Amino acid sequence: MVPVPPADPALPPLPPPTPPWWRDRRVVPWVVQAVVGLLVLLLIAFLLGNLVRNLTAAGLLLSWRWLQQPAGFDISESVIPFNAQLPYWRALAAGLVNTIRAVLVGLVGATLMGTLVGMASFSHNGLLRRLARVYVEVVRNIPLLLQLVFWYFVVFLTLPNGVAAIQLPGVVLAKSGLYIAGLGEGLRWMGPTLVNGVWQAPVRLSVEFGALITGLIVYSGAFIAEVVRGGIAAVPKGQWEAASSLGLSWFATLRRIVLPQSLRVIVPGLNTQYISLAKNSSLAVAVGYTDLYSVAETTLNQTGRAVEVILVLLAAYLTLDLLISALMNGLNHLVQIRER
Amino acid sequence: MGINTISRAARLLLLALLTGLVGCSSANEAPGSPTMAKIRERGRLVCAVDGAVPGFSTVAPGGAFVGIDADFCRAVAAAVLGDPGKVEFRPVTAGERFVALNSGEVDLLSISSTHTLSRDAPGGNALSFGPVFFYDGQGVMVPLASGINSLRQLAGQPICVESGTNTELNLADRMRELGLAYQPLRFQSGEQAYPAYEQGRCAAITSDSSLLAAKRSGFKDPAAHVLLPDLLSKEPSAKVTVQADPAWADAVRWITYTLFQAEESGLTQANVEASREAARADASQAERRRFLGIEGDFGRQLGLPADFTVRVVKAVGNYGELFERHLGKATPLGLERGLNRLWTAGGLHIAPPFR
Numbered sequence A: 001m002v003p004v005p006p007a008d009p010a011l012p013p014l015p016p017p018t019p020p021w022w023r024d025r026r027v028v029p030w031v032v033q034a035v036v037g038l039l040v041l042l043l044i045a046f047l048l049g050n051l052v053r054n055l056t057a058a059g060l061l062l063s064w065r066w067l068q069q070p071a072g073f074d075i076s077e078s079v080i081p082f083n084a085q086l087p088y089w090r091a092l093a094a095g096l097v098n099t100i101r102a103v104l105v106g107l108v109g110a111t112l113m114g115t116l117v118g119m120a121s122f123s124h125n126g127l128l129r130r131l132a133r134v135y136v137e138v139v140r141n142i143p144l145l146l147q148l149v150f151w152y153f154v155v156f157l158t159l160p161n162g163v164a165a166i167q168l169p170g171v172v173l174a175k176s177g178l179y180i181a182g183l184g185e186g187l188r189w190m191g192p193t194l195v196n197g198v199w200q201a202p203v204r205l206s207v208e209f210g211a212l213i214t215g216l217i218v219y220s221g222a223f224i225a226e227v228v229r230g231g232i233a234a235v236p237k238g239q240w241e242a243a244s245s246l247g248l249s250w251f252a253t254l255r256r257i258v259l260p261q262s263l264r265v266i267v268p269g270l271n272t273q274y275i276s277l278a279k280n281s282s283l284a285v286a287v288g289y290t291d292l293y294s295v296a297e298t299t300l301n302q303t304g305r306a307v308e309v310i311l312v313l314l315a316a317y318l319t320l321d322l323l324i325s326a327l328m329n330g331l332n333h334l335v336q337i338r339e340r
Numbered sequence B: 001m002g003i004n005t006i007s008r009a010a011r012l013l014l015l016a017l018l019t020g021l022v023g024c025s026s027a028n029e030a031p032g033s034p035t036m037a038k039i040r041e042r043g044r045l046v047c048a049v050d051g052a053v054p055g056f057s058t059v060a061p062g063g064a065f066v067g068i069d070a071d072f073c074r075a076v077a078a079a080v081l082g083d084p085g086k087v088e089f090r091p092v093t094a095g096e097r098f099v100a101l102n103s104g105e106v107d108l109l110s111i112s113s114t115h116t117l118s119r120d121a122p123g124g125n126a127l128s129f130g131p132v133f134f135y136d137g138q139g140v141m142v143p144l145a146s147g148i149n150s151l152r153q154l155a156g157q158p159i160c161v162e163s164g165t166n167t168e169l170n171l172a173d174r175m176r177e178l179g180l181a182y183q184p185l186r187f188q189s190g191e192q193a194y195p196a197y198e199q200g201r202c203a204a205i206t207s208d209s210s211l212l213a214a215k216r217s218g219f220k221d222p223a224a225h226v227l228l229p230d231l232l233s234k235e236p237s238a239k240v241t242v243q244a245d246p247a248w249a250d251a252v253r254w255i256t257y258t259l260f261q262a263e264e265s266g267l268t269q270a271n272v273e274a275s276r277e278a279a280r281a282d283a284s285q286a287e288r289r290r291f292l293g294i295e296g297d298f299g300r301q302l303g304l305p306a307d308f309t310v311r312v313v314k315a316v317g318n319y320g321e322l323f324e325r326h327l328g329k330a331t332p333l334g335l336e337r338g339l340n341r342l343w344t345a346g347g348l349h350i351a352p353p354f355r
Helices: A028-057 A088-120 A126-140 A144-158 A207-233 A237-245 A250-287 A292-303 A306-335 B002-023 B034-042 B068-081 B097-102 B166-178 B190-198 B209-216 B246-264 B272-281 B286-291 B298-302 B308-316 B319-326
Strands: A166-168 A171-174 A177-180 A193-195 A198-200 A203-205 B045-049 B057-059 B087-091 B108-114 B127-143 B158-162 B183-187 B204-208 B225-227 B233-242
Touching: A088 A126, A088 A207, A088 A250, A088 A292, A088 A306, A126 A207, A144 A207, A144 A250, A144 B190, A177 A198, A177 A207, A203 A207, A207 A250, A237 A250, A250 A292, A250 A306, A292 A306, B034 B045, B034 B068, B034 B246, B045 B068, B045 B097, B057 B068, B068 B087, B068 B108, B068 B246, B068 B308, B068 B319, B097 B108, B097 B127, B097 B233, B108 B127, B127 B166, B127 B209, B127 B246, B158 B166, B158 B190, B166 B183, B166 B204, B166 B233, B183 B190, B190 B204, B190 B209, B204 B209, B209 B225, B233 B246, B246 B298, B246 B308, B246 B319, B272 B286, B272 B308, B298 B308
Parallel strands: B045 B087, B045 B108, B158 B183, B158 B204
Antiparallel strands: A166 A171, A171 A177, A177 A203, A193 A198, B108 B233, B127 B204, B127 B225, B127 B233
C-alpha cells in the first residue's frame, strides 16, 4: 500500500474528473450515430432529388395510371384467369403468381434434392459419396443461365411427341408438355391418356415450367447439399459412436440423432439459398416461362414507364424474399437448442 | 462545398456573359444538337442494332456488322463525322431498345421499330421517329409439313412470339377478333424464340414478314417452312431518336431522305463523285446542285457538312442499292421490293424537296 499523502487543507477539493465532450463515452456514440444517420439521410435525399429532377427534366414524372390500362398481350400459363383486355396490374399479378408457383415447387424440390445429396456424402458407399461430390462440384461451378438453356433446348425440347413420348407410371413427358396423373372429372383418379394423338391429363405443365424448375432444383440443390453436409459435419462424432453402440443403423442414426441436431446449423444457411432461388427464378425469361419479370419487361416496353415498372419489380422481389426470410427465421427459432 | 458553390457561381456568370456576347450574333446559326455535339466529341456514333437478323444486321465472320440497318448507321456516321467507319454498334434486344435510347446509352436505334402512336406521343414512350425506312407487315411462319394454311387452323396451338414487341399485341388482337384460343409462348429475344420454333415447340412463329424470311434463311432447312398468306398488321418501321433533341431527329430524317432522293436522281455509290464534278461545272443542273451541296447551305441548316449527301451516298449507296445488296433477289432473303419501291416506281418511299 502506498501511503496517501494527507490532503492539503489549504487547497479546495478536486472536482470530479469530467473529460471533454469528445472523449465522453456518454456523448460520443450518440454523436457518431447522429452523423452516420444524417449522412445516410442526405445520400437518400440526394439520390431521390436527382431522380425526380432528371425525370422532371425528361418529362417523365412518376405516374401510375398505366396500371389500369388494358394490357393487350396474352399469358398462356396463368393460374389466375387472364386475357388481353384486363389491365396491366392483373397481368403483373398473373406474372407474380407464376413466379411464386415456380419458387414454391423449386424450394420443395431443391430441399429434398439437397438433403438427399448432403446425406449421401456421409454414406459408407464410396461410389455414392463420390457421385455426390461430382454432382455438387459440376453443378455449382456452371452459371445457372447456361444450365437453364441446357435443360430447355437440349433436354426438354428434344422430347418426342405423341405415341413416342416418354411414359412413366402416372407421368408422360412430351415436347408439348408434362402430363401428370391426378383427380380428374368426378373426382376420379386419372392417368395421362392419348386422345387423337394429343395427350390429356388432369395436371398439365409446360416444358418451359419444367425446364425452369429442373434448373432451379438441380442448381440450388447443389448448394443446399453443401449446407446440409456442413450441418451434419458439425454434430460431434461422439453422437454417431453413441448411437452405433446402441445398435442403431446408419440411416436411423442420421434420421433420429444427427439430422435433428444439425438443423440449427443448417437452417440459417438454407435461408440464404432459398432467397437466392427466389431471385434466380427471374431467369425464367431465358426459357420462355412467363413470370413476373417477363410480364414486367413487356409492360415496360409497351407503356414506357421504366422507373415505375422497375419499382414494382423491386418491391415484389423484396417482399417475396423478406417473407421467405421471416418464415425461415421463425423456423430457426424453433430448432435452436434450448439450454436448461 | 464552399469552393464548389463559388466555382459554380463563377461558371454561371461566365455563361451569362458569353450568352450576352454571342446572343447578338446571327439567329440563322446552325442549331445546336446535344446529341451531335456528344457524337463529335466522342469521335464515333453509338448505334443500336439487333445484331441477329440476317439482311438487317448480323455479325459477319470477320466481326463486322453487315445488313441494311448496320449500313444506315454507317451512313449517319459518314454524314456527321465524315467517316462511315466511326460507328460503335451496340446490339440490344427488343425489350431494352427504348430504355437504351432514352437513357442516352445509344444515339440512334437502327432496328426494325414500328412507328406507332404510343411510341411517338409525349405522353407515351416519347420517341422521335424518322421517315418510314422499311414497309413491312406481320406474318406467320409454319412448318410446311404441318399442312397449316390459315390462322384458324392455329386454334389452341402454341405460337412463339418475342415479348415486348408490337407483334405480341397484334397477335393477341387478331386472335381475339377471330375468337380463337391459343397459347402464346413469349420469349425475351429471337435467339430463344427461333430455335424453340425450329425444334418444334410451337406450331407457328409470328413476327414482321421480312424478319421471318431473314431468320428462315438461317435455318437448317429453309425450304421446310412457309409464310401464311394472312398478314396480321401493317408494320412501317423507322429509325428512332429521342424526342428531347429535335435537331438530331431532323438530321437523321434528312439522311434517310438523302438515300431516297439519291435513288430518284440516279446517283449511286459509284457515280456520285463524278456527278458532283459534272454538276459543279454545269450551272443548269439546279436541283442536283442543291442536293449535292454546291448551291445553298442546306447541310449547315441541319448542323451537317454542306456535302453530307455526297458522303452518305459514297459510304453506302442509295436506297435501292442498299435494298438489293442486303434484302433483294440476289440475297438469301430474296425479298420483293413491293411497297419499298420509290413513289416514281409505284412504291411508297418519297423524299420531300431538298430546297
